[in-house]
Amino acid sequence: MIDKGLDQQGFIAREGSLDRVPALFGPLVEAARQGIADTFGPDRLHSAYLYGSIPRGTARPGRSDLDLLLALHRPPTPADRADADALEAALDAAHPVVDGGGILLADTATLLGELERYDLGWFTACLCTPLLGPDLAERLPRYRPTSLLARETNGDLALALPRWRASTADPRALNRGISRRLVRTAFTLVMPRWGGWTSDLTASAEIAGGYYPERAGQLRTAARVALDPTGDPELRRMFTEDLGPWLAAEYTAVHGVKAPRP
Known part of the structure; x- marks a missing residue:
């Protein structure tokens, strides 16, 4: 089970x-x-x-x-x-x-x-x-894996993309942080459909990839970089110009946008 x-x-x-x-x-x-x-x-x-x-x-x-x-x-x-x-x-x-x-x-x-x-x-x-x-x-209340929870945890991914593109942080650390956020966001995108919760990044990528097979390879790559980071600029480009924008748009379409913070 x-x-x-x-x-x-x-x-x-x-x-x-x-x-x-x-x-x-x-x-x-x-x-x-x-x-x-x-x-x-x-x-x-x-x-x-x-x-x-x-x-x-x-x-x-x-x-x-x-x-x-x-x-x-x-x-x-x-x-x-x-x-x-x-x-x-x-x-x-x-x-x-x-x-x-x-x-x-x-x-x-x-x-x-x-x-x-x-x-x-x-x-x-x-x-x-x-x-x-x-x-x-x-x-605090108890929580279920709902669309509301998905929206409020990761429904602001679009705001992070410009910061990642402009960042001058250490490339290895930056790719690590970006990849973690992308995998977690991909998982919460499908979390209500899957009906559960996991923090395991490898499992998260596999679960999300099962719902979006056309993105499964990129998600596996992101999970791999999250655990064993590299500063490869091509990976950062893929994250910020392809996987990230697609994920932000799909997230908004499925769950909506996170409530604005001050």
Whole structure:
């Protein structure tokens, strides 16, 4: 039987757990927990979450990254961002088991608000594993793989295309980020039809390719680059000038456009 990432009631099951963290990544997670507590403290921090391959138990030493979400009591400031960047750099330098990482910052009002209910709220409740503090998932609804969820998570792909074309970021990192977003967007495009959830990029590409066989090869390539990135400019061109524009147009036609953000 295919695992579609749902619980017995048909809601998307929370995908990660601290129990699934591979032993090799345990010291990193503990260092992150302590670093977050020491850096932000209870005056700024409401709660912290781990997400991505590490809490899913699929992290690859030296290739996976450390992904964290910090929920603050108030909207993040430039000082908060600077502290997060410094912590991120320190963790990366001290733990070669990961290849970089990222710390997302958001305030609790935003994470719990109506505008983000089917984007950052869903992300927190379903894709994030509690690391510190009270779990915001207890104040959020349960989610099904609906068209509304698809629209609000990835219905803004068209806005990303001009930024990707103009970016001067490291080509390898850029292709990695673009390919991840494209595969995830392709999956959520078909998610309501497939009737489930997965964060596995290889599986996501195969599932989406099953509904759009003419794009299956490009999606497999994108999934491959997402896991083993390369700075090949031809791949970036394919992503931003062919696969990306097609995907953005098809997404709008099927699910509509994500609600505008301020």
